[in-house]
Amino acid sequence: PEQVTWAQVHRAVAAGKLTYGMTDPERSNSGFSALVSVASGLSGAQAALTDADVRAASPKLKEFFAGQRLTSGSSGWLASAYARRSTVDALINYESVLLSLNR
Structure with missing residues (x-):
């Protein structure tokens, strides 16, 4: 499939076409x-993210x-709740956690 960018995800969320689950950035490394990653993608940062980029x-x-409708402090719990x-519509999580949902 085509590679999806954070700008495309943002546009879908802003248009009300996409909701997602993601862990809480204050409580979870994955969040x-x-x-x-999202801040880098949406700011257009070409190097290390700066305060100005944010x-x-x-x-x-x-x-x-x-667009965030499901959250947790745990990547595993979030994936279980999603399943x-x-x-x-979507889940933002570690790749290994997402792959485990396909089993």
Whole structure:
């Protein structure tokens, strides 16, 4: 499949076409890693993310987080909740956790 960018995900969320689950960046490494990745992608940062990059991306980050409908402090719990009652369209998690859902 075509590689999906954070800008494409953001546009889908902002248009109300996509909801997702993601762990809490304050309580989970996977959530924090995802936040850094999204901020980098939405700011257009070409090197290490800076405060200025985060400020530039803040309006888009707010729109992005409006699509978050499922959260947890644990990657494993989040994946289990997603598998039990898929009330969201997508799941942002570690690749290994996502692959385990296909078993």
